[in-house]
Amino acid sequence: MHLRDNRFEQELLKVQRHREYRKKIISNYQPLHRELYTMHAVNFFVPSFLKAINDNTKESLRSIMIEPSPGVYTFEMLQPHFCELLLSEVENFERWVHETKFRIMRPNTMNKYGAVLDDFGLETMLDKLMEDFICPISRVFFPEVGGSTLDSHHGFVVEYGMDRDVDLGFHVDDSEVTLNVCLGKQFSGGELFFRGIRCDNHVHSGTEQEEILDYSHVPGRAVLHRGRHRHGARATTSGRRVNLLLWCRSSVFRELKKYQKEFSSWCGECQREKKERQLLAVGATKLELLNRLQKSTS
Numbered sequence: 001m002h003l004r005d006n007r008f009e010q011e012l013l014k015v016q017r018h019r020e021y022r023k024k025i026i027s028n029y030q031p032l033h034r035e036l037y038t039m040h041a042v043n044f045f046v047p048s049f050l051k052a053i054n055d056n057t058k059e060s061l062r063s064i065m066i067e068p069s070p071g072v073y074t075f076e077m078l079q080p081h082f083c084e085l086l087l088s089e090v091e092n093f094e095r096w097v098h099e100t101k102f103r104i105m106r107p108n109t110m111n112k113y114g115a116v117l118d119d120f121g122l123e124t125m126l127d128k129l130m131e132d133f134i135c136p137i138s139r140v141f142f143p144e145v146g147g148s149t150l151d152s153h154h155g156f157v158v159e160y161g162m163d164r165d166v167d168l169g170f171h172v173d174d175s176e177v178t179l180n181v182c183l184g185k186q187f188s189g190g191e192l193f194f195r196g197i198r199c200d201n202h203v204h205s206g207t208e209q210e211e212i213l214d215y216s217h218v219p220g221r222a223v224l225h226r227g228r229h230r231h232g233a234r235a236t237t238s239g240r241r242v243n244l245l246l247w248c249r250s251s252v253f254r255e256l257k258k259y260q261k262e263f264s265s266w267c268g269e270c271q272r273e274k275k276e277r278q279l280l281a282v283g284a285t286k287l288e289l290l291n292r293l294q295k296s297t298s
């Protein structure tokens with residue numbers, strides 16, 4: 001009882017501290033490109049993406065997508081000009097951090113470089129991005145992991161290069177659906193590699209041949225996948241690569257998951273185990289029939 005109360009209080013304190021941290025940044029940092037801070041779809045997105053979202057049918061969404069491996073979708077999304085503005089805004093923010101010696105929190109435990117966009121004023125715009133543009137897609141392609149009930153996000157950029165983070169180990173995201181868009185600039189290497197979707201029980205299980213995918217980033221092009229799709233980033237061998245990440249979460253899905261039984265329909269390993277059990281059951285039935293047949297004929 002006491003332990004629980006204590007943990008709750010600590011959690012509350014953490015939330016409060018983070019709120020104050022954000023307030024401090026937002027009241028001191030001067031944005032460079034104000035037009036980024038509210039959604040201007042026509043200026044942000046390429047026409048093909050906008051049309052597919054506006055038509056809002058399974059066919060229209062399918063028509064702009066490539067699915068190089070089951071569950072990984074890629075499509076042209078951001079205007080080059082938007083990518084440039086966002087890159088320059090992030091650089092401006094980093095400069096401010098450096099000049100004021102502000103102690104910032106990095107996007108996650110895996111990246112030493114990069115910035116949380118939600119922390120310096122882009123939260124509202126990114127919320128709109130999730131609700132109006134990512135939710136319509138994930139409703140169609142990821143319904144079984146809460147794709148239609150996304151209700152919070154973590155938005156950040158990661159920076160790779162010889163003087164930045166070089167690569168990123170094999171991991172899963174703290175998200176139901178992840179949007180990953182390359183913003184530029186010039187780089188080589190830095191491919192994303194995917195190794196199949198797994199539930200908590202199977203996150204370390206082996207990979208099947210058909211689950212292996214290596215993807216090379218193209219500026220402006222988005223990759224959309226389930227958070228539980230195991231992946232990593234290979235070394236960026238030259239230049240600098242910056243990617244926009246939006247981890248989309250569903251509180252409904254997270255609540256439901258607590259009551260879920262062992263089997264996860266979206267996990268590659270759960271599916272294989274189920275198939276194996278079915279095959280064994282079929283085999284047992286056949287054997288039983290054969291036995292009966294032999295008994296009746298002898």
Ligand SMILES: [Zn+2]
Binds near residue numbers: 198201268269
């Ligand atoms: Zn599983």
